[in-house]
Amino acid sequence: MPLRLYNTLTRQKEEFIPLHPPYVGMYVCGPTVYGEPHLGHARAAVVFDVLYRFLRFLGYKVRYVRNITDVGHLESDADEGEDKILKKARLEQIEPIEVAQRYTAMYHQAMDALNVLRPSIEPTATGHIAQQIAMIERILEQGYAYAVNGSVYLDVERYRQDFPYGILSGRNVEELIAGSRELEGQSEKKNPWDFALWKRAEPTHLMQWDSPWGRGYPGWHIECSAMSTHYLGVPFDIHGGGIDLIFPHHEAEIAQAHACFGKDAHYEARYWIHNNFVTIHGQKMSKSLGNFIAVEDVFTGKPPHLSRAYPPMALRFLILQAHYRSTLDFSEEALQAASRAYYRLMSTHARLEEVAPQSYSTFAVQPWRERVLATLEDDLNTAAALALFFEQTDFILKLYRGEEKLTQEDLQLLQRTWREVLEDILGLRRPISVPWQSWKHMVEFLIDLRTRARHEKNYALADAIRDKLKGLGVKLLDFPERTIWEQEEE
Numbered sequence: 001m002p003l004r005l006y007n008t009l010t011r012q013k014e015e016f017i018p019l020h021p022p023y024v025g026m027y028v029c030g031p032t033v034y035g036e037p038h039l040g041h042a043r044a045a046v047v048f049d050v051l052y053r054f055l056r057f058l059g060y061k062v063r064y065v066r067n068i069t070d071v072g073h074l075e076s077d078a079d080e081g082e083d084k085i086l087k088k089a090r091l092e093q094i095e096p097i098e099v100a101q102r103y104t105a106m107y108h109q110a111m112d113a114l115n116v117l118r119p120s121i122e123p124t125a126t127g128h129i130a131q132q133i134a135m136i137e138r139i140l141e142q143g144y145a146y147a148v149n150g151s152v153y154l155d156v157e158r159y160r161q162d163f164p165y166g167i168l169s170g171r172n173v174e175e176l177i178a179g180s181r182e183l184e185g186q187s188e189k190k191n192p193w194d195f196a197l198w199k200r201a202e203p204t205h206l207m208q209w210d211s212p213w214g215r216g217y218p219g220w221h222i223e224c225s226a227m228s229t230h231y232l233g234v235p236f237d238i239h240g241g242g243i244d245l246i247f248p249h250h251e252a253e254i255a256q257a258h259a260c261f262g263k264d265a266h267y268e269a270r271y272w273i274h275n276n277f278v279t280i281h282g283q284k285m286s287k288s289l290g291n292f293i294a295v296e297d298v299f300t301g302k303p304p305h306l307s308r309a310y311p312p313m314a315l316r317f318l319i320l321q322a323h324y325r326s327t328l329d330f331s332e333e334a335l336q337a338a339s340r341a342y343y344r345l346m347s348t349h350a351r352l353e354e355v356a357p358q359s360y361s362t363f364a365v366q367p368w369r370e371r372v373l374a375t376l377e378d379d380l381n382t383a384a385a386l387a388l389f390f391e392q393t394d395f396i397l398k399l400y401r402g403e404e405k406l407t408q409e410d411l412q413l414l415q416r417t418w419r420e421v422l423e424d425i426l427g428l429r430r431p432i433s434v435p436w437q438s439w440k441h442m443v444e445f446l447i448d449l450r451t452r453a454r455h456e457k458n459y460a461l462a463d464a465i466r467d468k469l470k471g472l473g474v475k476l477l478d479f480p481e482r483t484i485w486e487q488e489e490e
């Protein structure tokens with residue numbers, strides 16, 4: 001079955017066909033680095049990490065570009081308000097570059113903990129001012145923008161004479177007009193729905209560059225157009241981001257690409273993929289509602305939203321348990337359940353690696369493997385894929401106990417599927433950091449000691465060993481022939 005992805009542009013699932021196989025170009029909007037990474041960042045990063053890993057698994061050579069926005073993202077979408085990074089710098093009394101580097105480092109740390117692979121290229125907006133200026137100059141030359149008082153705006157009315165505007169979000173300009181109002185200081189725009197490509201900087205503005213229009217700084221939207229097309233060409237295969245970026249950010253990107261490159265831009269990316277929000281007890285997460293949860297809060301168990309610390313893989317698992325196009329409702333109960341499920345699955349995974357092959361099989365592995373891969377090929381349904389692994393937990397316990405059987409070939413295929421899907425594609429790490437073999441030998445040595453103690457009727461010692469192991473997150477299951485163990489949530 002070919003990979004099918006839901007394309008926001010066409011509002012349907014489409015077969016994924018890259019422009020230049022086996023190469024795939026993918027651009028995802030990265031963070032604006034002015035604050036701690038939060039659950040919304042974690043979700044977007046994990047969703048596109050799984051897509052990146054899966055494309056590689058399918059044999060594609062992926063160039064994955066995810067930017068860092070370190071200038072030009074204003075507080076309001078209407079080209080108004082303070083630059084988010086400058087505001088933070090003023091509040092903390094540090095340089096803007098210190099803000100950007102501090103929060104970029106925090107972002108990397110949190111995403112590394114979640115086992116999110118780093119992209120192939122991670123360009124910063126401030127490192128690509130020249131490309132942005134060149135793009136704006138070309139847009140001006142084609143007549144789709146105008147310069148006024150040292151700022152440059154995209155002329156939406158002029159653009160609409162040649163290209164459809166609103167093609168991604170499905171909004172029409174009439175709606176935009178109804179929703180726009182003349183804001184103070186915006187009178188230099190021809191129309192309120194025009195948007196800034198370049199903004200003139202006041203002399204006191206801390207981040208500014210020379211340009212043909214005087215000193216200033218880029219608009220947020222042009223940064224992504226310039227960086228994506230610079231590294232991936234036009235059009236490229238996949239453009240991703242959070243659903244909140246569809247309008248105005250991604251709509252503006254499409255307009256800028258066509259205003260610059262003409263029809264060749266062909267909607268800039270072939271497939272526009274958007275992940276949905278994280279809600280907190282059904283509510284939108286925001287600092288003003290007091291329900292803001294940073295990624296780090298999950299790892300440290302910061303009150304009031306969390307009563308204890310959770311391992312990063314519990315959060316990754318929770319994210320994978322929802323389809324990326326559905327909202328993900330976060331609560332401590334949901335996280336706790338995800339954590340338990342994760343440990344249970346990893347114990348089964350470890351047990352599967354201990355199974356001995358037999359001369360015949362009681363289960364057809366190949367069709368099961370195909371079902372698992374088909375769920376992922378169906379618009380990356382990670383939730384359905386995980387459910388198929390859960391369905392196998394009882395079977396694998398029976399396999400381990402010799403009540404079900406697999407030939408060497410089937411067993412190896414089953415073990416390979418567990419490793420490839422859970423570790424390589426879904427990016428789940430094993431729960432412990434000490435080498436697995438050493439840990440296993442130590443646990444099994446203690447289980448042997450306990451068995452001996454029980455034979456010698458030294459039940460006090462046997463129970464002490466069992467309790468100690470329980471404290472280490474190891475649960476014992478006593479069967480008549482032997483005792484087996486599984487790792488429980490720590």
Ligand SMILES: [Zn+2]
Pocket residue numbers: 028029030224249
């Ligand atoms: Zn972007």
